Amino acid sequence: MDSRTGAGDPKITLSELARAPAAVRRIVAHPYLAVRGIARGNLPSPWDIVAFALLIGTLVLVSFGTSQFGAPLSALEKNPVDLSPWALPYYALRTTLRMGAAMILSLVFSIGYAALAAKSKRAERVLIPILDILQSVPILGFLTFTYTFFLGLFPGRVLGAELASVFVIFTSQAWNMTFSVYQSLRTLPPDLSEACTSLRFSPLQRFRRLELPFAMPGLIWNMMMSMSGGWFFVVAAEALTVGNQTITLPGVGSYVATAIADKNLGAIGWAILAMLIVILLYDQLLFRPLIAWGEKFRADNEPGQVEPESWVLRMLQRSRYTALIWKPVDAAINRILRPRRAAVASAESPLQLPPWTPLAVDIAWYGLVILSAAYGGWIAVRYISHALGLGEVGHVVLFGMITMLRVILLVAMASLIWVPIGVAIGLRPRLAAMAQPVAQFLAAFPANLLFPVAVFLIVSFHLHPDIWLSPLMIFGTQWYILFNVVAGASVFPHDLRDAADNLHLRGWLWWKRAIIPGILPYYVTGAMTAAGGCWNASIVSEWVTWGQTHLQAHGLGAYIQQATTDGDYPRLVLGVGVMSLFVVTFNRVLWRPLYRSAERLAGVEE
Amino acid sequence: MNDDIKNPAAPPTEAVLEVRGVRRAFKRPHGEPLVVLESVNLNLHKGEIIGLLGRSGSGKSTLLRIVAGLIRASEGEVIYRGQPLHGAAEGISMVFQSFALFPWLTVLQNVEAGLEAQGVPADEMRELALRAIDLIGLDGFANAYPRELSGGMRQRVGFARALVVNPSILLMDEPFSALDVLTAETLRTDFLDLWIENKLPIQAVLLVTHNIEEAVFMCDRILVFSANPGRVVAEIKVPFKHPRNRLDPRFRQLVDDIYSRMTVRAATGKATVLSIGERLPEVSTNLMAGLIETLASETYKGRADMPALAQALALEVDELFPLAESLQMLGYAELESGDVHLTPLGQQFALADTQVRKIGFAKQMLTRIPLAAHIKNVLDERPGHRAPAVRFLSELEDYLSDSAAEQTLSAVTMWGRYAELFIYDDAAEAFSLDMPEAETT
């Protein structure tokens, strides 16, 4: 009967080429791309403007407040960093602890924020555009605010600086985790959700039995991605110069900063080794087990193709001690969540409210939001125009263009290199299995540890900073392109490959018709992550030092770093604001539409 | 467990649940609200299994979900234990078509989940759950995860979870339709055995099904629903005692009766001129051609009894009806009193080769399906001969629910592509008349 369908157009068979298991995609895709309905079109909605005004207003208020704190930093005790390799394990431990604290904070935040956004239409309207912009804010740009703010809260105490660094890492981790939880909560399986209602679960029981487990696989994956991005920031956040103050927190980052000041290449080598070991341990002891454990929360009831394994998890599951610890915890949770029988009975009668209540709440809530946004926008404009004037804005936008050009060229070049390599690896399962962890590992490795080496080379060979500093921007994030493409190519269905062979697809046609549509969603995820990382990295890579030598490229990153060093708050606010706008625009105009059409091409539409 | 003896054969008296004048409409982004249920009345008596039967989209699930307290009625009320129902009530349990088990919980935990909301202490909870697992034939599987079980076993967990709370009413939405034939039959008889032997706490059952035989096999009373809006159009008493014999001539006779009642409705409703907003069944042209060829074959000689045909083709009613209906809409077949027979056009189609079939199909679409003619007209009139799909979708949404509109547009797209009436570009989501250029993005 086949002959009777269609017109025998080979495209029909080929569009199926790109069909890849959606389950895999759900986890690999950047949750920001997967979330539907952030912005229907790519034009900004009024809520985006509200969100932006709210955020920039807050930034102005904080910067205004912190500039009043004066100079509490001088009182901070100085802990000289010890450059001997034996000191490194201790420093690595401190760095790791900071990371862990930030991760816990991110977890709590992401679940709370996402639950609020998913449950309340009113909150969602405001929270999701805010999240969209927050994830685009260059974190390194407001290190200064953060430190001054927290040190102002705890004058003269190391605690303030520690909290500030944890907060910075948190801001690098939380957003994609939040998007992931939100996406899960918005796509709960309707039958399970009805079952919960029918079983008369309380909201907490529902959260424990349905919402949290369902969000778990995506959340775990994004924790891992966040962690991998986070090392970069933890290193950057440990040694900081604000105005004429230098803050150092004991850790691998400050160790490297001291080594740079000392021009000590050997110490930098030790630091790199320490970091490698820490990341490996984190992966083996925390994330492999987590991912293997998270398998059980996969909602698709069929057994997974390749079950992730972890020796640590197996050990834990077999150990009697684990059960000894877990049993009472589980029982305690149950006891807390179990409603009293009396409470069950009393909950039956519904609350009676006047019929105009929803409208009144709407007016009050949206009124408050819009007024705050108007106020925020107003003080931001006033603050910047008073201190800088409009000419400066044009100037900054121009710098933004230069950095944007760098980002585009770098992502394009990295794609030209890594896409073919990634496909070649991904189509060979055994190679892919070996290469994938390596690529993931390279993505996690904080590239800023390697900057001094590059700067040393640029200085020694008298290279042009505008050109040669640029590759540093993508150095750390290009791996996201590689491992996403490998992931995409390795789930490319076998029968479709055979079909492509059968149709004698060769050369460019093979790429265009078969493999590119297949890996496109993965590539977009990787490229967006890489580009986002580039923007952030521009702040530390367009402006670098080696001992007393100082190198600078033209661009928005250098502008922000310069303003940081000078303690020039208005310029900082302006630079950070403009960079956020660039990133948001990029996401809206390029990545999201590209991802949509990639999904359509691949035939996965919900 | 309650200890009064059920006797399905005796005339039931006491109503455990009453549905009074229930109407349900769904809001739509534009246009009038979609009325899914209209003045539905129903009494559920003690000791009774009631079946809800009707075509896809007739609102059976909607009614069940109102009774379950999952959604509200727009008008009317459900009286349970002498009070109007608000939300999910104690004593009303539900079994889902998709089982709706939590994949991350073991069988035991899934069953315990039924008790969790009631504040039952842990040890009591365990005991009750194990008893329910025993009752439903799952002993030995308590610590398995749903993914390790077969479909039939999973649905047993669904039953155990619904029964563990000691409900007085059990609601089931096509509980057996996701299972293969043999498994479904085993589960049905197991359930009926428990029911007849009075081993279940439940007083009454409301069962939604597509399957006429299943309804006659299990139910004491069958309510037949019409679509658009859903109404009870017939109430059929099933006079047989359990256990029932499917091969009993009186059983067969009743099944045939119900079939013809349902096809009569389909026939009188559809033979007239269709409107643009008519819901089209999403049936592939392959299946249509297949059915025409089957009907034209030696075995059937152009005419077949629907129940027999359904059985021979291993199709359920909800699969056979839309298929036969689509042939009727296109003028290839007629439905009457439980039979489907080919028209002369249908006979011609069966004999023709691919190209002739396509030409004929295109003609039938243009004359008999106003939506197809409408799309073609718009494309003809537009200078670029191109129109986005949303345009037609939003038109359809004035008549149909969102999902029905999408389904209808997808059906007309599928048919139109086969007939080569127009081109549909999936990536651009647009209809057009000319062949696309060799290279599109």
Ligand SMILES: Nc1ncnc2c1ncn2[C@@H]1O[C@H](COP(=O)(O)OP(=O)(O)OP(=O)(O)O)[C@@H](O)[C@H]1O
């Ligand atoms: N939440 C909703 N919003 C809008 N329309 C809805 C909603 N739920 C159901 N409908 C519409 O109501 C109609 C009846 O749906 P329902 O699921 O009750 O039918 P059914 O008789 O159970 O059909 P089936 O046999 O296919 O299960 C359908 O047209 C459906 O599209």
Ligand SMILES: [Mg+2]
């Ligand atoms: Mg239904």
